[in-house]
Amino acid sequence: xxxxxxxxxxxxxxxxxxxxxxxxxxxxxxxxxxxxxxxxxxxxxxxxxxxxxxxxxxxxxxxxxxxxxxxxxxxxxxxxxxxxxxxxxxxxxxxxxxxxxxxxxxxxxxxxxxxxxxxxxxxxxxxxxxxxxxxxxxxxxxxxxxxxxxxxxxxxxxxxxxxxxxxxxxxxxxxxxxxxxxxxxxxxxxxxxxxxxxxxxxxxxxxxxxxxxxxxxxxxxxxxxxxxxxxxxxxxxxxxxxxxxxxxxxxxxxxxxxxxxxxxxxxxxxxxxxxxxxxxxxxxxxxxxxxxxxxxxxxxxxxxxxxxxxxxxxxx
Amino acid sequence: xxxxxxxxxxxxxxxxxxxxxxxxxxxxxxxxxxxxxxxxxxxxxxxxxxxxxxxxxxxxxxxxxxxxxxxxxxxxxxxxxxxxxxxxxxxxxxxxxxxxxxxxxxxxxxxxxxxxxxxxxxxxxxxxxxxxxxxxxxxxxxxxxxxxxxxxxxxxxxxxxxxxxxxxxxxxxxxxxxxxxxxxxxxxxxxxxxxxxxxxxxxxxxxxxxxxxxxxxxxxxxxxxxxxxxxxxxxxxxxxxxxxxxxxxxxxxxxxxxxxxxxxxxxxxxxxxxxxxxxxxxxxxxxxxxxxxxxxxxxxxxxxxxxxxxxxxxxxxxxxxxxxxxxxxxxxxxxxxxxxxxxxxxxxxxxxxxxxxxxxxxxxxxxxxxxxxxxxxxxxxxxxxxxxxxxxxxxxxxxxxxxxxxxxxxxxxxxx
Numbered sequence: 001x002x003x004x005x006x007x008x009x010x011x012x013x014x015x016x017x018x019x020x021x022x023x024x025x026x027x028x029x030x031x032x033x034x035x036x037x038x039x040x041x042x043x044x045x046x047x048x049x050x051x052x053x054x055x056x057x058x059x060x061x062x063x064x065x066x067x068x069x070x071x072x073x074x075x076x077x078x079x080x081x082x083x084x085x086x087x088x089x090x091x092x093x094x095x096x097x098x099x100x101x102x103x104x105x106x107x108x109x110x111x112x113x114x115x116x117x118x119x120x121x122x123x124x125x126x127x128x129x130x131x132x133x134x135x136x137x138x139x140x141x142x143x144x145x146x147x148x149x150x151x152x153x154x155x156x157x158x159x160x161x162x163x164x165x166x167x168x169x170x171x172x173x174x175x176x177x178x179x180x181x182x183x184x185x186x187x188x189x190x191x192x193x194x195x196x197x198x199x200x201x202x203x204x205x206x207x208x209x210x211x212x213x214x215x216x217x218x219x220x221x222x223x224x225x226x227x228x229x230x231x232x233x234x235x236x237x238x239x240x241x242x243x244x245x246x247x248x249x250x251x252x253x254x255x256x257x258x259x260x261x262x263x264x265x266x267x268x269x270x271x272x273x274x275x276x277x278x279x280x281x282x283x284x285x286x287x288x289x290x291x292x293x294x295x296x297x298x299x300x301x302x303x304x305x306x307x308x309x310x311x312x313x314x315x316x
Numbered sequence: 317x318x319x320x321x322x323x324x325x326x327x328x329x330x331x332x333x334x335x336x337x338x339x340x341x342x343x344x345x346x347x348x349x350x351x352x353x354x355x356x357x358x359x360x361x362x363x364x365x366x367x368x369x370x371x372x373x374x375x376x377x378x379x380x381x382x383x384x385x386x387x388x389x390x391x392x393x394x395x396x397x398x399x400x401x402x403x404x405x406x407x408x409x410x411x412x413x414x415x416x417x418x419x420x421x422x423x424x425x426x427x428x429x430x431x432x433x434x435x436x437x438x439x440x441x442x443x444x445x446x447x448x449x450x451x452x453x454x455x456x457x458x459x460x461x462x463x464x465x466x467x468x469x470x471x472x473x474x475x476x477x478x479x480x481x482x483x484x485x486x487x488x489x490x491x492x493x494x495x496x497x498x499x500x501x502x503x504x505x506x507x508x509x510x511x512x513x514x515x516x517x518x519x520x521x522x523x524x525x526x527x528x529x530x531x532x533x534x535x536x537x538x539x540x541x542x543x544x545x546x547x548x549x550x551x552x553x554x555x556x557x558x559x560x561x562x563x564x565x566x567x568x569x570x571x572x573x574x575x576x577x578x579x580x581x582x583x584x585x586x587x588x589x590x591x592x593x594x595x596x597x598x599x600x601x602x603x604x605x606x607x608x609x610x611x612x613x614x615x616x617x618x619x620x621x622x623x624x625x626x627x628x629x630x631x632x633x634x635x636x637x638x639x640x641x642x643x644x645x646x647x648x649x650x651x652x653x654x655x656x657x658x659x660x661x662x663x664x665x666x667x668x669x670x671x672x673x674x675x676x677x678x679x680x681x682x683x684x685x686x687x688x689x690x691x692x693x694x695x696x697x698x699x700x701x702x703x704x705x706x707x708x709x710x711x712x713x714x715x716x717x718x719x720x721x722x723x724x725x726x727x728x729x730x731x732x
Contacts, residue, residue, distance in 0.1 A: 016711055050710075053536045054536070055532065055535045055536050055710060056706070056710055056711060057706075072537075072538070072539060075317070075536070075537050075538065076317060078536075080533070080536040080537070082529065082532040082533060082536070084529040084532060085529060086525075086528050086529030086530035086531065086532055086533050087528065087530065088329070088333065088528065088530060089528065090333060090337070091333075099325070099329055100533065100537075102325045103322070103325055103533070103534065103537035103538055104317075104537055105317040105321075144533075147533075
C-alpha cells in the first residue's frame with residue numbers, strides 16, 4: 001500500500017449469479033480526505049464498499065484498508081454505516097451506540113459515556129434512554145451514525161448516508177462529516193446525490209455500470225468541461241452572429257456556449273464590432289452535475305435523478 | 317479484538333436482550349405449566365383409562381362361591397396389583413343361568429367381559445374366545461386359589477413356615493444395573509428436552525439480525541464465526557438460567573411436599589462414576605449437546621429469510637433430534653454393537669450416549685476423548701455454518717479460509 005493512502009483497491013471484480021456487479025475497480029483514497037463515490041443505484045457502489053470492508057470477498061482483485069489486506073484486522077479503527085440501516089429495536093439509544101462501539105473493541109462503559117456526549121452535543125440528550133423503536137427513521141439513522149464513530153475510527157465508510165434523511169438531518173450529517181475530517185479521520189461515502197459530493201468531497205470516484213469512469217479531485221472532474229458562457233444581446237440579428245461558435249444554442253433569450261479555447265477576449269471584440277449590444281455576459285464554471293453527465297453519460301444522470309426523487313419522497 | 321472477545325460482545329447482547337424480554341418469562345413458565353398440566357392430566361386420564369381397560373367378570377354363583385372367589389382375588393391382588401386381575405361383580409343367579417349369562421354379556425351398560433357361573437368344583441366361564449389369553453387365564457388362577465384355600469380349610473390344615481426374612485444389602489447387581497439404566501435414560505431425557513425447547517429459538521435467532529439488517533453491521537465489525545459462537549453462548553446461558561430456575565422450583569416443591577427424604581434415599585444407588593462426577597458430566601454433555609445441535613440449527617436457521625421458513629424447518633429439525641435421541645438410547649443396557657459405537661462416535665448423539673455411559677460404566681478417560689471429539693465438531697460446524705452464511709446470504713464468492721492461518725503480506729512493486 002502506498003504511503004499516505006487510507007484505502008487502496010486494484011482490479012476488484014464481483015459477479016452475483018453470473019451477473020457482473022463490479023467490473024474492475026481501482027481506488028486510492030488519501031488519508032484524511034472526504035472521498036465520495038458517486039453513481040446511480042445499481043452502479044456497484046455498495047458492492048464495492050462491502051468488498052473493501054471484507055463483508056464479501058471479491059471474485060478477483062485485492063484491497064488494502066489502513067495497511068491491512070484483511071479488512072477485519074482493521075475493524076477497530078474503521079466505522080461503517082451500511083446502506084440498509086440496522087439497529088436492535090428494543091435497545092436504548094445509549095446502549096445501541098455503546099454496543100456498536102463494543103463490536104469495534106471499545107469498552108462498554110466508555111462507549112456509554114461517549115454515547116451520552118454525542119447525543120447531548122447533537123441535541124438528542126432527551127433520548128438517551130429511549131428505545132430505538134420509539135425514534136423516527138431519521139433519528140434512528142443519526143443514532144447509527146453515532147455508533148459508527150463512537151470508537152473514534154481512523155476511517156469512516158458511509159453507504160448512502162443521506163438517503164431518507166430530511167433537510168435538517170442532512171445538514172447535521174454534513175456537519176458531522178466535516179468534523180470527522182477536521183479531526184483527521186478519512187471519510188468515504190457513497191451517494192447518488194451530486195450536490196452532497198460537490199459540497200463535501202475533495203476527491204470523488206464516479207462509478208457507473210460497475211466501472212470507475214472518473215477518479216480524482218472534484219475540481220479536475222469539473223475542469224473536464226470548458227466553462228459555459230451565457231450571453232444576452234439587445235439586437236436579435238446582425239454581423240455579430242458570425243462571431244458565435246458553432247455549438248451556441250439559444251435558450252430563453254440567452255445564448256449558451258462553451259468558452260472558446262482562445263479565451264473570451266477575441267469573441268468579445270467581434271461581438272462589439274458586429275453590433276450585438278451586449279446586455280449580459282457571464283462565464284460560469286461547470287458544475288459537477290454537468291461533469292457527471294459528460295463522464296458517466298446521460299442515462300446514468302437520469303437514473304441518479306430518479307433515485308434522488310425517490311429519496312425525497314421517502315424523506316417526506 | 318480476538319474471536320472470543322467478539323463472541324462475548326455478541327453473547328452479552330443476546331443474553332441481556334433475551335433474559336430481560338417479556339417473552340423470557342413465558343419461556344420459563346411454559347415448561348413448568350406444560351409439565352404440571354401433563355402430570356395432572358396424565359395421572360387423571362391414566363387412572364380413568366386403567367379402570368376402563370380392566371375387564372369386569374360377572375359372578376353368577378351362590379353367595380358362598382362368590383365370597384370364596386372374591387377372597388381369592390383379594391389375596392392375589394395383595395401380592396401383585398389391583399390391575400393384575402379382572403374385577404368381579406356379583407349378580408344373583410336367575411333360573412336359567414345360561415340364558416342369563418348371554419343376556420349379561422349383551423348388556424351395553426354393564427360391559428361384562430365374561431360371566432363366571434357354577435361352583436368351585438364345576439365353574440363355567442362364558443365369553444368370547446378372545447378373553448382366553450388374559451381374562452380366562454386370570455380367572456382360572458383365582459378359581460384355583462379359591463379351591464386350594466377351600467381344600468386346606470376342609471382338611472383343617474394350614475401352610476406352615478416362617479415369613480420371609482429380609483436381609484437388606486446396599487446393592488444387587490441386577491437392581492443396580494436397572495437403576496443405572498434408568499439414570500442414564502433420565503440424563504438423556506433431560507438433555508434432549510431442554511435442547512428441543514431451544515431449537516426454534518436457535519433456528520430463528522439469526523432471522524432477527526437479517527430482518528433488522530444488523531447482520532451487515534456485525535459482519536463488517538467481527539468475524540462471522542464470532543457471531544455464531546456468541547449467539548450459541550448466549551443461548552446456552554439462557555438455557556442454563558432456565559434449567560437452574562426449573563431445578564430450583566422443583567427442589568422447593570420437593571421440600572414443600574416433604575419428599576426430601578425420598579430424594580436423600582436416592583444416592584444410595586449412584587451412577588457408575590459417582591454422583592458428583594456424573595452431575596458435572598451431565599452439565600458438560602448438556603453444554604456439548606447444546607453447542608453441537610445449536611451450531612447446526614443456527615447454521616440451518618441462518619439460511620432462512622423469515623419466520624415462515626423457520627416454521628417449515630422446525631419439523632424436520634425436531635425429527636432429527638428424535639432420531640438422535642433414539643440412537644443415543646441404544647447405548648443404555650447394550651454394549652459393543654455397531655449401533656452403540658455409532659451413537660458414541662456420531663457427534664450429535666455422542667453427548668447423550670456418553671451421559672448414559674457415565675451412568676453405567678466407571679471409566680473416566682473415554683469422557684475426556686468424547687468431550688474433545690465433540691468440541692472439535694462444534695468448531696467445525698460453526699466454521700462451516702459461518703462460511704455457508706457468508707457465501708449464500710451475504711453473497712460472498714468465498715466464505716474465507718476454513719482455518720485462519722496468518723497470510724503473508726502481499727509485496728507490491730509500488731509499495732512505499
